[in-house]
Amino acid sequence: MNAAIVEGLTKAIGRAATDLPNDVVRALEAARDREEGPARVQLEAILKNVEVARDGAVPICQDTGTLTYFVKFGVRFPLLGELMEALTEAARAGTEAVPLRPNTVHPFTGANPGDNTGAHIPAVTWEPVDGDAAEVYVLPKGGGSENCSALKMLTPGAGLKGITEAVVEHVVSREGKPCPPTVIGVGIGGGADVAMKLGKRALLRSVGSRHPEPKVAEMEERLETLINASGMGPMGLGGKTTVLAVHIEYAHRHPASLPVGIAVQCWADRRAAVRIGADGQVSHLG
Amino acid sequence: MDKVLNTPISENDVRQLHAGDVFYVTGQIFTARDEAHQMMLEHGEPFPVEGLPLFHCGPVVRKSGDQWELLAGGPTTSVRMEQFEADFLKRFRSRVIIGKGGMGEKTLAALSEVGAVYTHFTGGAGALAAQAVTKVEGVHWLEELGIPEAVWVLQVERFGPLVVTMDAHGRSLHAELAAEVAENMKRIKAQIVG
Incomplete structure (x- = not known):
């Protein structure tokens, strides 16, 4: 050993376990500043919690x-x-x-x-x-956020629109269960296992980072905008911030397959x- | 000025609360998840809980000497307890549920009938919750259920913020928001397809 x-x-x-990365804290602060009502109460409690955990070195x-x-x-x-x-x-x-x-x-x-x-x-x-x-x-x-992860085996004909619809619909349908505002990792292509793994791997990226390829980056941004337009908000209590970020990774797909792995991470990223x-x-x- | 309710909380206290109100609790609360609900419904309450907030939580605890210490204790997803909660409220009259994510129609009806509220504590805010716990007063069924599922009795000081999301007047912010989101989703889907 x-x-x-x-x-x-x-x-x-x-x-x-005890010290939330600064990129996540900055995103949570920005979210607090644009929210009001119950959504703001949630984000203030989250940020206070982050401080208490960091100062006391507790989970x-x-x-x-x-x-x-x-x-x-x-x-x-x-x-x-x-x-x-x-x-x-x-x-x-x-x-x-x-x-x-x-x-x-x-x-x-x-x-x-x-x-x-x-x-x-x-x-x-x-x-x-x-x-x-x-x-x-x-x-x-x-576990709460992992329970909200999912695999969608789409038909290739569904295309990028189909991916967009599947991700938005799935994330919003989970309501407050994964402790939003969440970070979403989307893995596209490969096969069922590869798509799920790429989705989870995408969670390793810093919040605020973008995929280096413009087409992928553009889809990340569009998914964030569309999900946040749902109004589901922090903790599913209503508000402007349902996701802090969407990160996408891809693999080449089989001509007949369009797997989409959706990995959901709670605000405590x-x-x-x-x-x-x-x-x-x-x-x-x- | 933050609103603070002291335990035991009365029926009158909770009937004055409305969806959207924010308050804090000082006094005694207890935890119960799936298995503790089942246990209490089968074997009765391990100590009198009327007027004491029921916290859906499986904490991180540590024992030093004879004394337990709670290190992190945010709420767990409440809807898992939906199958037990209406019976639980009617029988044990806990008056305040603390959880996350909201609960279903059966619980909502029981809240009006019994005089109780469902409050939302920020999911994941385990350290903030632990900071408000001044003492772990005891634990029931630790052997049988294990740490996360046991009934922990906690002394708390200004525990919160608790947002009333389901009140004793039939209002559920969760149900109202679901309707609003469904409307927004129609527009969003049209935008995606278009």
Whole structure:
């Protein structure tokens, strides 16, 4: 076991659980400033909550989520075995240290090991890249918003209009359940599994960022405008801000398929990232 | 000046509240999710809850010595309790429900009948809720139900903001907003297709 990697990852889990990224805070502040009535009351409470959690180093939300990692590892990264072990060990250590709510339940027996680990959990997506370092992105994913994620297998004839309609309709139909204002990750193409994974991966992007391709960026902006025109608002109590952002990622699709994965993230868009050098040194990425 | 209600909350207190009002609670509240609702309906209340706000919440807690500490405790999605809530209110007369997302027609009817309100606490605001908890007074059915589902009895000081979204006069902001959003959606869909 590599103690430095475990410690670095445990700290990142703690940071994700207690300290909301600045890009999300800025988006929430902008939302507060344009809202009034119950919507403003909700956003003021959210921002106060963020401050209380950050100052006291306590979890932002009692649902500290399912630990989800996206790992970009250099093909020459020498500590892959250590990193694999450390991802699980950090979940255990973080459960004690932060603390996190024990959120892993055996689907057949109902047993909860109490340490946020279990079959396939923490959920890890491995992505080989060039180089000799690794980057680990920690995404603790809450259950309320995850329950609002969905897959739509559209017909290719539905086209971009069909995607727009499906995403807007789905997000608005979830009302206050995912704790809006939400961040929506949309994965288009690939196949059912690829679309869902791309949707979740899109949640790693900073709120306010745009896809580098203008056509995709334009659709992100249009989806935000259309969803926010619904009036559903913060916590589904009415208002101008139902989503903080929509992020899209795509893969090429089969000629006969148009899968659309919709990953829904609550306002507590908790993220943290670390870089692990070839020497095992862990540094804070964000 | 923020409105603060002290527990136990009376029927008269809640009948004066209207959809859209915002208030805070000081006194004793208790948590109950799906399993605790079932447990109370089967076995009765573990302590007298009349007039005490019922909080839909599964908290993060930590025990130091003999004393529990609540670290984060925002609301969970209330509609899961819809199947139990009308019976629960009639039997235990809790008067104030604290949750998120609103509840259905059966609960709305029970609110008028019993004299109770449904209030919305900001989802995810677990740290803010914890800050208002001055003491964990006790816990019931911890062994049987586990931490998130157990009944936690909490002493709170200015717990809120609580927005009344379903009142004892038959008004539900959730239902009203749903109608408004449905209208907006017709326009939005026309825009997409056009």
